[in-house]
């Protein structure tokens with residue numbers, strides 16, 4: 382539990398694989414805190430139950446630098462191929478350590494990707510790359526953007542669903558160095 386001078390109301394989070402975290406405003410009394418924790422006990426347990434490791438990541442001894450290099454190589458190859466197909470160009474590719482994001486495309490043409498994608502099935506990594514390359518054509522999530530994605534990768538929904546289901550576990554993964 383953490384007190385925050387800036388918090389207007391309490392917030393309860395159950396980060397993947399970590400203890401539950403309650404952020405409370407200074408004004409919240411001890412009794413109110415106890416009440417929230419009591420009322421939310423079942424919810425916390427439900428969150429915990431959905432956080433069962435299924436990807437076998439704990440068995441992987443991956444160093445972050447190796448993973449980043451691997452991610453960069455794969456992402457670059459896929460992005461180059463897709464950009465050529467679509468007749469678009471990007472400025473550079475950045476591999477980052479985003480906590481919540483898989484990929485992004487800046488208005489100036491920088492494509493950024495989360496290095497943890499290299500731990501996902503290759504079709505999933507491919508979809509994220511293609512999604513961002515399609516943003517070089519349309520920098521929004523308009524109908525014509527999704528039409529383009531649909532044309533390039535008709536099975537993109539399967540990859541998106543995989544990310545929804547397993548993404549939190551992937552994002553919680555810490556490399557060995």
Ligand SMILES: [Zn+2]
Pocket residue numbers: 512516521522
């Ligand atoms: Zn997008």
